[in-house]
Amino acid sequence: MDTEGTHDARHTAPQPSGGAHRTEPTVPRPAAPPAAPPPPSAPPAAPAVPPLPPTAGPGAPEPPVLSWLRMPRPAAAPGVWTYGHRPRPAEEPDRVPGRQLVSGAVISFLCGWLLWSLLWNGYLGDYWLLPLLFFTPDSWREAGGDQMNYVWAAYIYDGIVVTLLVVIFGRLGRWAELVRRLFGPAFRRLRTPAAAPKPPPASDPAQWPELRAHGAPDAAEKLAAEARAGRMNDVDVARIERAWRSVRSGKNSLATFTDTVLRHGAAACAHPSGRRDLPRRTAAHDLLARQVRIGTAADHPRNPYQHRGVGCALEPGVLGTSLLAVGPAGSGKTTRVVKPVVESMCLQALAGQCAVIAVGPAGSDLGPDEAFDVVVRIGRPDPDCDLDLYGGTTDPDEAAGILAEALVGDLAEQLPGGDSRRAATALAQLLGPFRAAHDRFPTVPELRALLDAVPEAITALRTALEEAEAHTLLRELDARARQAERPGDAAVLLADRLALLDRPAFAAFFDPTGGTRQVSLHALDHPLRVRIELPERGHAEASRILARLVLAQFAECAVARSDRSLFACLVLDEAGHTITAEALRGLQRLRSANAGVVLTLRSLDDVPDALRGTLLGTVGCRMAFAGVTTWDGARFAEVWGKEWVETRDVTDRQIIAESAAGKAFHIFRHLVTGKAATAKAVTVRTVERERWSASDLANSVPAGHAVLSVTSVRGEHAPPVLVDLRS
Template sequence: MDTEGTHDAQHTAPQPSDGAHRPEPVVPRPAVPRTPPAAAPRTPPPPAAPPTVPAPPATPPGAAPSGSAAPEPPLLSWLRTPRPASAPGIWTLGHRPRPAQEPDRVPGRQLISGAVISFLCGWLLWSLLWNKYLGGYWLWPLLLLTPDSWRTAGGDKMIFVWVTYLYYGLVLALLVVVFGRMGRWPEFARRFLWPVLGRFRNRAPAAPRPQPAADRAQWPDLRAHGATDAADKLAAEARTGRMNDVDVARIERAWRSVRSGKNSLASFTDTVLRHGAAACAHPSGRRDLPRRTAHHDLLAHQVRIGTTADDLRNPYQHRGAGCALDPGVLGTSLLAVGPAGSGKTTRVVKPVVESMCLQALAGQSAVIVVGPAGSDLGPDEAFDVVVRVGRPDPDCDLDLYGGTTDPDEAAGILAEALVGDLAEQLPGGDSRRAATALAQLLGPFRAAHDRFPTVPELRELLDGAPQAMSALRTALQDGGDHTLLRELDARARQSERSGDLGVLLADRIALLDRPAFAAFFDPTGSTRQVSLRALDHPLRVRIELPERGHAEASRILARLVLAQFTECAVARADRSLFACLVLDEAAHTVTAEALRGMQRLRSANAGAVLTLRSLDDIPDALRGTLLGTVGCRMAFAGVTTWDGARFAEVWGKEWVETRDVTDRQIIAEGAAMKAFHLFRHLVTGKAATAKAVTVRTVERERWSASDLANSVPPGHAVLSVTSVAGEHAPPVLVDLRS
C-alpha cells in the first residue's frame, strides 16, 4: 500500500496475495516557477517525498466550541455534524429541512397585537374571578367534588387548602391554553421571544457526543471490518489536530477501494499505521491547497456558492438554505450565462475549480481548467500542471492530437477543433469530410515517421507543398506500405479540385503556425506534454489561452480541449474518478459534435462547466440544444430578455394559486347607517366597501423573460440543477454574496 491508496484505487487489477509493492502510475508534478526547459519525458515521475504535514485549513469546516479548557479540534465537530438527505443543490452540512409548503403566516403587527389583547383579556377574566362578586360562583365545582368534612370544624382543612391550590392551577392553566391559542402565543414566542433570548446566551449548549458506533470521528466502518488498529491511529491523528478534511476524504476513498476488493486490508492498515493522516497521499505529496476562498464539505463532495434568497418565487423548502454544487449535479454539466462582471468567474467558476482541486487531492476527481490568460482561477500551486500557451520558455506543452496513436481518431478531434464552428457551411453539414482529409495525411505520416506531424509540417502537407508530399511519398515507398500510398495519392487528387477542404484546413492550422506558438504542439517528445488520456489519474491541470492578440487561435484550442475531453472521458477504462472540464468563456466553442459528446458525459462520471456572456455567442440552431443538453442552468443578473426567453422556455411553467380581490361599495339603507358611513369616510378618507375574493389555479412561467432581465438583483443568479440520478430542483434565486 506504499502507492498510497490514491493510485491503487485507479486500477482494477487484483492485488498480490503477499501484499507486494505495486508500481505507481506516472502523473505530472505540481506547478512550480518556470525554469529553463530541458529534455524530459512526456510525463515526469512524482516527487521523491511528500512535504511536511500541513496545518488544518485556514477556515476549517465546522466551529469549535468555546469556553472550555481543552476544546476539541474543529475537524471532530465537522465530522459529527449531521448531513440530512435533501434535494439536489442544497448545502447539506448542518441543514435543517423545512416543510414543502409554507404554513399560514400571520403578519407581525397582527401577531403582536393579538397576543397582547388576548393576554389582557385573560388577565381581566382572572381578576374578575378573584372579585368578591364572582369569587363564590366559580368555586362550585371544587365544593361539589370535595367532602363537607374537609371544610367543617375539626376536619382536615389542610387537604382542602392543597386541593384548592390545585384547582386554582387548573383554572389558570385552562385560561392560558384558551387565550394562548386565541392569541397565537407559541408562534409569537417562536418568532420574537426566542430569537431575542438567544442573543443573550453566551453559547449554545454542546451537542451530545454520539455513540462510538455512530461517531464518524472514531472511524466505525473500519472497526466493523477488522481495521481496529488503523481506526485507532486515525482517531488519534484527528484528536491531536494532525488531520484535515482532505485527509479524511482521501483515506475514506482508499478504504472504499479496500471494501471493493481492489486493495488488501493488510496493506491499507500497514500504510495507515506508518504514515497516519498522510497515508495514501496524492502523487504530488500535497494534502491541502495553499489557500481557500470558498466553503467546502469534502464528505458530501460539495462546495457552497451562496444562499437561496427568501423570495416568494422560491419554493418554501429552499428559502434560506445554502446552495451547493457537487459531482452529482455537475455530472449533468453546468451552463452559466451572464454579462461581464456579473460574478460567473469569481462566484461560481473559481469555487468549483477549488472544490475539484481539493477532491483531486483526495483522489476523487480529475480537473481540466481552461480560461483566458490572466483570469483568476486559482494560484499556480493549486495545480499539478499549468500550460501557458503562447508564453516563452514553456514548462509544459499541450498535445495537439490528444495522446492517441490512431490517425482516424486524431483526425476527427483535430477537424472538430479547426472547422467545427463552420460545420453548417461545409459540404454535408458536418466536419466528417475535413476529418477524412486530415486522416489521409496523418496516417501516412505516422507510418513513415512513427509520430504525428508538427504544425508547420501539417500546414505544408495541407497546402500540398510538392517537396513535403514528395518526401512523404518516398518514405512510404521505402517502407513498402502501398495502402497508405493510395491514401496519399487520393489526397493529392482531391487537392486539385475546386472547393477542396484542404485549403480551409491549411488556413485554420496557419493560425497555430505563429512565432508565439513555435515552442508548442511539438509531438517529437522534446517537451513535456499534457495529454487528456490521463484522466483516470487525479490530475489538476490549468490551460491558459492567449485570448489577447490570438482570439481565433484561442477558440481553436478551446474547441480542441473540449473535443479531447469528451472523447477521453468516455474512453476511460477506470471511471471511478469524476472528470471535470471547466471552460471559462466558451464563446464560439460549442458545436453540434461537442454537444453530442457532452450528452455522453453523464454516464461516464464526467461533466463540463461552461460560461457564456450571452447565448448569442453560439449559433442560433444550437441554443435550444445546448440548454437541453446541460442539466444545470444558471442565469445571472443582467441577462437580456431574449436570453431570458430561452431560459424561461426550458424551465417551463407551473400551476399556481392566484387570488383576485374586488371591492364592492356598501349601500346604506337607513339614516343611521348613512350617517355612520359618512363619518367613516370623513375619518378614513375611504368609502365603506366589502371585499370579494376569487381564488383560481392558473399556469404561469416559473421565471419569465422579463423577471430574469429586470428582477434579478446584482450579485444574484437563478439556478436550476438536475442530478445524475434524474432528480430535479426548480429554478431558485440564489444570493451569491452570502
C-alpha cells in the first residue's frame, strides 16, 4: 500500500562507480530482514515478536501488549511520563510534623481512655446513663423482668459511647492521618501493580474500535487476534496506527490498508529494513504517547508539589523545541539522556514516525550497530557508507552556504563583514561552474585546488566551460579570479580549513562521483536511522568541521522537506565549538518544521560568549547536570527566572515574669531545659526568589541528578524540576 514514503525503501541502491551523476540521495539499508529480536528488558514495552506464535489456552495469561494498550494515559504537563500517571494536587496540603502527629495521637488516646475510665467507674456520676434509662422500659430492670434484654441494651449503649469517644478523640488526634503516613507506603508496596481494567469491547483499545467504526472490521479482528496470540508488540501497534491515520487523512485507500493487514497481520506496513523491534532496550518507552522515561522528579522542596515523585519523559512534542544538556564529563549526559532519546527515536523510526541522525565521537555509546540502518564511521578504513559533503543538494548556492558554515562558521568574525556570506559567495563562484562543467560537485582535493587558485585546476575548469559554452559561468570564474587578487580573500581561509579534510584518513570519504554509497540528509522524509561517528581522536578540528556540516545540513534539509509528517531529530553528542550564529538561526526555524536537535555540552565555555544567552533562549528544553560551574549555573538561573514564594521569619522573644511564682517557674525551666523561656513570633512574607540559583546548581544538585525544564511546540512549559536520572 502507499504509505507516504514512510515505509517504502527509495533510493537505496548503490550508485555506479563510473562517475554517473546522482540526482537522488541514496539511503543504504540492510540486505535482508534480520532474525526476530529478543524481548526488550525495559517496561512498559511489550515483548518482541516470538519465533513461533504461542497457543493461547482458556487459562493462559493475556499478552503484555493488551494491558499496555489499556493502561490510561491522562493529560499532564509537558515532560511528565503519562503511562499510568496519577495527577497530584497543585499545592501541598498542610502537613503536620511527624513528631507532633505522634504526640498528639498519644495524648488524645490517653485523654479518651481517661474519660472512659471515669465514666465506667462512676466518678462522674450516672448522668451518662440517662439515655439508656430513657430508651429502655422499667420492666427490664425490675425483679422478675426480662433483665437479659437490659444487659444487651447496656452492651450496645457502651459500644455506642466508645465509638463516639473514638471518633471524637481520633479526629482531635489525627489518628487516620497517622495511620496513612505510617502504613500507607507499605500498603502501596504490597499492592500488586494495577493493570488497566478491561473496558467494554466498544471502547477497548485492544479491539481496535476506530477501525471497526470506520469500515475496517476485518482488519480490526485480524489485529485483535494477533495481539491476543502474542504476535504483536508495541512497535507494531504504533506503526499500524500511523498507517491508519494516513487512511483517515485520505492519503491511502481503505481497501489497500485492509488487504495489507489481512495478508501480513501484525507485520503489515513494516519498516524497509524488515525490523519490528530493536535488538535490546535500555530505557522505558511508551510508543502510544511517543515518550521515553529518563528519570523521576525528586521529592525536593524546590520542585513543585505536583511534580514530586512523578516520572519525567521526553517526546517529540518537547524535543521539537530542541534540548540543550550541559554537564561535565561523567555526569550522565550520554548514558542517561542521549542514549535513551536515540533509542526512542529509533523505535519511532521503526514505527514510521521519525527520522533520526545520531552524531557523536567514535566510541560513544549511542546504541548498537543493529539499531541503525546506516553507520558512517568517518576516518575508518574500508568504509561501508559515506557522508555527502554537499547534503544531497543540486543547488550550488545552497551547497556553498552549507559548506561555508561548516568550514568557517566558527571563524566568521575573521572574515570581511563578520559573517560567512563572503565565504559562501567564494564557494558558489567555484561550485556553480564546476557542476556545470562536470555534472557533479568537486571532490575535496579538487575544491582545495580551486580555492588555492592552482593554475592547472583553474585552466582545466575554464576549458571545460568554454567547450560547454557556459559564458555566464565563465564570468563567475573571472570574478573569482579578480577577488583572489584582493587582500583578505575568504578563499585563503577556506582552503586552509578544507585542508583538514584533505587527509589520507579521509581519502575514501566525501566522494561525489557516485562511487560510494552516501548518506544524504535530504532523505529526512524517510524513517531513517543513521549514526555518524566523528574522528575526534587525532582529528579534533576536522571532527568539529564535520559536526557543523551535519548541523547545517540538518537545519537546511529539515525545513526544506515537502512532507513534514515525520519528526526529524538530530542528536549531536559533544557539540562543543559547533554553535554559530547561523546555526542558532537554523535552530529557530526547526520548531515549525516538526524537527528538533538534542545538543550536549561539557560547559557553556565551548560556545562563544556572545552566543551563550542566545543559545539558552533559542532552545525550549534546558538541562543542567550535577557538577556545572557557578558561571554556567548563572546563565541557567537567568533564563529560568524567578518566582514568588512564601517565607516565614521566626524570632524568639524572651518572656519576662512579673510575679515571684513566675520567676521561680522560669528558673526551674531553665535548669531543666538549659534554655530561657521564650515566645516565638512568626512573620509571613511573599518574596521573589530565583527558581534555581547559580550556587544551588553548582553545589546542591546531587550526583546522578539534573535540573530539567521543558517547553512544548504548542507553547506549554514546565518549571525547572530536579530529576533523579537513576530511577
